[in-house]
Amino acid sequence: xxxxxxxEFKVRDYECDLQAVVNNGVYQxxxxxxxxxxxxxxxxxxxxVTRAGINLxxxxxxxxxxxxxxxxxxxxxxxxxxxxxxxxxxFVQHIYRLPDERLMLEAxxxxxxxxxxxxxxxxxxxxxxxxxxxxx
Amino acid sequence: xxxxxxxEFKVRDYECDLQAVVNNGVYQxxxxxxxxxxxxxxxxxxxxVTRAGINLxxxxxxxxxxxxxxxxxxxxxxxxxxxxxxxxxxFVQHIYRLPDERLMLEAxxxxxxxxxxxxxxxxxxxxxxxxxxxxx
Amino acid sequence: xxxxxxxEFKVRDYECDLQAVVNNGVYQxxxxxxxxxxxxxxxxxxxxVTRAGINLxxxxxxxxxxxxxxxxxxxxxxxxxxxxxxxxxxFVQHIYRLPDERLMLEAxxxxxxxxxxxxxxxxxxxxxxxxxxxxx
Amino acid sequence: xxxxxxxEFKVRDYECDLQAVVNNGVYQxxxxxxxxxxxxxxxxxxxxVTRAGINLxxxxxxxxxxxxxxxxxxxxxxxxxxxxxxxxxxFVQHIYRLPDERLMLEAxxxxxxxxxxxxxxxxxxxxxxxxxxxxx
Numbered sequence: 001x002x003x004x005x006x007x008e009f010k011v012r013d014y015e016c017d018l019q020a021v022v023n024n025g026v027y028q029x030x031x032x033x034x035x036x037x038x039x040x041x042x043x044x045x046x047x048x049v050t051r052a053g054i055n056l057x058x059x060x061x062x063x064x065x066x067x068x069x070x071x072x073x074x075x076x077x078x079x080x081x082x083x084x085x086x087x088x089x090x091f092v093q094h095i096y097r098l099p100d101e102r103l104m105l106e107a108x109x110x111x112x113x114x115x116x117x118x119x120x121x122x123x124x125x126x127x128x129x130x131x132x133x134x135x136x
Numbered sequence: 137x138x139x140x141x142x143x144e145f146k147v148r149d150y151e152c153d154l155q156a157v158v159n160n161g162v163y164q165x166x167x168x169x170x171x172x173x174x175x176x177x178x179x180x181x182x183x184x185v186t187r188a189g190i191n192l193x194x195x196x197x198x199x200x201x202x203x204x205x206x207x208x209x210x211x212x213x214x215x216x217x218x219x220x221x222x223x224x225x226x227f228v229q230h231i232y233r234l235p236d237e238r239l240m241l242e243a244x245x246x247x248x249x250x251x252x253x254x255x256x257x258x259x260x261x262x263x264x265x266x267x268x269x270x271x272x
Numbered sequence: 273x274x275x276x277x278x279x280e281f282k283v284r285d286y287e288c289d290l291q292a293v294v295n296n297g298v299y300q301x302x303x304x305x306x307x308x309x310x311x312x313x314x315x316x317x318x319x320x321v322t323r324a325g326i327n328l329x330x331x332x333x334x335x336x337x338x339x340x341x342x343x344x345x346x347x348x349x350x351x352x353x354x355x356x357x358x359x360x361x362x363f364v365q366h367i368y369r370l371p372d373e374r375l376m377l378e379a380x381x382x383x384x385x386x387x388x389x390x391x392x393x394x395x396x397x398x399x400x401x402x403x404x405x406x407x408x
Numbered sequence: 409x410x411x412x413x414x415x416e417f418k419v420r421d422y423e424c425d426l427q428a429v430v431n432n433g434v435y436q437x438x439x440x441x442x443x444x445x446x447x448x449x450x451x452x453x454x455x456x457v458t459r460a461g462i463n464l465x466x467x468x469x470x471x472x473x474x475x476x477x478x479x480x481x482x483x484x485x486x487x488x489x490x491x492x493x494x495x496x497x498x499f500v501q502h503i504y505r506l507p508d509e510r511l512m513l514e515a516x517x518x519x520x521x522x523x524x525x526x527x528x529x530x531x532x533x534x535x536x537x538x539x540x541x542x543x544x
Contacts, residue, residue: 013290016455018288018290020458024194025161025165026161028164032159032161033422036420046421047424047478050155059200060199060200062199063196070455071290071455149318149425154424154425154426168284181344182343183288183292207317290458291463297440300432300436322427332471332473334470
């Protein structure tokens with residue numbers, strides 16, 4: 001699937017809910033951390049970008065839950081970036097349990113950059129995520 | 137939009153991240169709580185259902201983020217249930233800031249019921265959420 | 273016990289862990305929200321104070337867990353402020369389940385104000401929390 | 409300080425709040441995960457113990473916050489167990505930032521085991537955490 005980045009995690013028990021599986025909202029935390037690690041690997045520090053007055057925000061999230069992670073599970077989030085439009089970019093992110101590589105979740109998270117007036121703009125620093133085919 | 141249920145919230149500061157707005161993952165927490173309150177109003181106690189061996193799970197989430205909630209904001213989650221298929225049901229959920237009623241987020245959360253062997257099934261108790269038009 | 277402020281909550285299911293009770297870390301969230309509501313009632317907006325470059329931080333937390341909140345429980349956090357030293361203030365906070373008023377948790381949270389260089393200082397605006405007896 | 413176990417972490421941006429540092433409540437999450445990893449290394453699986461009807465619960469938490477973790481920080485939680493009384497055990501836990509080994513937080517978390525009727529009892533499996541000097 002041509003993922004360009006991978007972050008490994010282990011489920012923490014406080015992330016599990018009264019069904020004894022990872023709560024559905026926690027997956028967005030995992031995905032966010034994996035996106036920020038991908039950005040960092042490309043030289044983009046989310047926290048520094050924020051302090052500089054640029055807000056990278058999520059405008060749409062689609063998550064397909066395939067199976068449930070539970071206490072003790074190790075897993076990876078594999079991610080890649082695709083250009084969605086001039087102003088929007090998509091993170092395609094899959095979660096695979098380890099070591100059996102079972103697909104647990106598929107997501108497409110659409111983001112944009114907001115300037116200090118809250119308007120979407122083309123943040124120069126982000127262009128390095130794409131080559132001229134729109135692929136990283 | 138024919139919502140059938142409404143839960144009111146106030147942003148708590150620990151829900152805000154280093155952008156000083158509510159973190160994108162927290163909205164799934166708000167939506168989940170609002171769904172469980174809707175179910176409770178229909179006589180379905182999520183926790184009791186879980187103890188009885190039925191797991192109500194999210195299989196798909198679509199969230200469109202329109203604007204950001206921030207410290208001090210009050211808001212409502214308005215929800216309704218639609219039948220998606222014999223085994224699946226959709227919660228349509230909107231978040232409106234108060235008092236200006238600005239739309240902050242639109243979501244469609246698809247759920248199903250899993251029996252004790254982890255297989256989707258028609259949970260009788262849930263049928264009360266729908267009349268024969270597929271509307272609650 | 274001379275509490276000066278009260279915030280009411282209802283347990284949300286995502287706050288419960290695989291023991292089916294509220295996770296022990298979540299109580300600090302409840303207590304923080306109650307402290308910020310107390311401050312707000314005294315005209316001190318935590319978020320605005322932060323933007324102004326003053327960081328109100330917790331330097332010590334003592335929590336005695338008496339009993340466990342669980343799905344569906346309503347409860348109140350009752351709080352008061354005591355001067356601990358020239359630079360430190362204590363929030364004494366109790367959690368009572370409703371409607372039976374059972375004591376669930378007792379806490380003493382010690383805070384201080386840090387200036388822009390990260391040094392503790394006497395923030396004038398906070399002095400309004402105390403009268404000259406050191407009591408609010 | 410004779411710690412017997414160490415778990416390494418990296419701060420995730422969703423754990424940071426509007427002060428742009430790790431929220432004070434999140435440290436309890438870190439400490440819990442580190443305790444469960446310590447238990448697991450001793451052959452005690454928290455989730456399995458819970459399913460067996462034994463609830464390991466926190467009865468008291470003391471946390472001294474020395475400095476703030478922030479975006480990008482790596483750190484370790486170092487832990488050891490001490491017998492507190494016949495029925496209670498203490499986890500002494502320190503958090504050190506990496507690579508500079510700066511002490512960020514000191515905690516003493518007191519726990520006990522509850523049987524199926526919610527009464528504290530001596531859980532045989534936990535005795536392996538201590539030798540006859542009360543030290544692990």
